[in-house]
Amino acid sequence: MRRQAPVTSTSKGDRDLVSDVDYAIERDLRSFLRDATPGIAFLGEEEGVSGTGDLQWTLDPVDGTINFVRGIPLCGISLGLLHGTRPALGVVDLPFLGARYWAAEGCGAFANGDPVKVSDTTSxxxxxxxxxxxxxxxxxxxxxxxxxxxxxxxxxxxxxxxxxxxxxxxxxxxxxxxxxxxxxxxxxxxxxxxxxxxxxxxxxxxxxxxxxxxxxxxxxxxxxxxxxxxxxxxxxxxxxxx
Known part of the structure; x- marks a missing residue:
């Protein structure tokens, strides 16, 4: 996402877009995770499901594609792991904001290596x-x-x-x-x-x-x-x- 601006973007329904970068990221991660975790299924937004099982990677290769295409920095890569129907792990990288977040069930949540927690707002x-x-x-x-x-x-x-x-x-x-x-x-x-x-x-x-x-x-x-x-x-x- 940092190296390659979207060259092409095509409609995928009413007022929705997908870019060449969406496809490139999804194909790269699908290939990498197929080799690294061959027993885990994979669901990508753009090209669907491969594999079966109780564990499944879920990927939005560019969450906020329209923001990305327009040069708005509120966009990123969102990779999660489902255990059955429960989210068990997540990584969200926001490359134009210099922020990477991750968490695994029972291990806490982190932003660029530092622990994070929700606000204490009560009103x-x-x-x-x-x-x-x-x-x-x-x-x-x-x-x-x-x-x-x-x-x-x-x-x-x-x-x-x-x-x-x-x-x-x-x-x-x-x-x-x-x-x-x-x-x-x-x-x-x-x-x-x-x-x-x-x-x-x-x-x-x-x-x-x-x-x-x-x-x-x-x-x-x-x-x-x-x-x-x-x-x-x-x-x-x-x-x-x-």
Missing amino acids: LDEAVVGIGDFAVGADAANKNRIRLALMARLAATVQRVRMSGSAAVDLVWLAEGKIDAAITLSNHTWDMTAGVAIAREAGAVVADISGAEYSAESTTTLAITPGLVGQMLPHLRENETA
């Missing part, structure tokens, strides 16, 4: 909340009606709402205490596995809209610093039923 009016991108593609209008209602509700309650355009950025910034919640009203494992593993090891509560612990089968990804969970989850459920 919504002091909270900075990251929210996932607007939907594109099938049923986008209805999905975005829900997102717009949520943003309006949050804007009236929290200190600030932010939309970075990268789920990985949101989750590692939550882990580092830069924001206090990362709300994504969807769940693609290549987007979420690494960041969820890092945020959880930094102390975040990561749940579905029901409040159940996050898994690869969740429909939403709600990652929140512990002091806000009791206030935030009812707030989000109210939006879902509005």
Whole structure:
């Protein structure tokens, strides 16, 4: 990503892009991990699944492709490991911000080698909340009606709402205490596995809209610093039923 600017970018559906760099990174990592960990399956956003088993690498080769193509530095490589449906390990590299985050279950979370932890914010009016991108593609209008209602509700309650355009950025910034919640009203494992593993090891509560612990089968990804969970989850459920 640092060495090669995207030369080509092509549409992969309504208002979504993939670049030649996405494909190059995915193919390199798929090949490397096939040799290094031959017993572990691999799921890449761009070229799908290879292998089977209870362990599976999940890769978003460029999380925030549109940011990357436009020269916006909020983008990175997100590599996670699922054990069944549970995120067990994650690495997120943000090359244009000079930051690399990683975590393994039970071992804590780190940024450039230093331990990180979530904020101790306990009041919504002091909270900075990251929210996932607007939907594109099938049923986008209805999905975005829900997102717009949520943003309006949050804007009236929290200190600030932010939309970075990268789920990985949101989750590692939550882990580092830069924001206090990362709300994504969807769940693609290549987007979420690494960041969820890092945020959880930094102390975040990561749940579905029901409040159940996050898994690869969740429909939403709600990652929140512990002091806000009791206030935030009812707030989000109210939006879902509005």
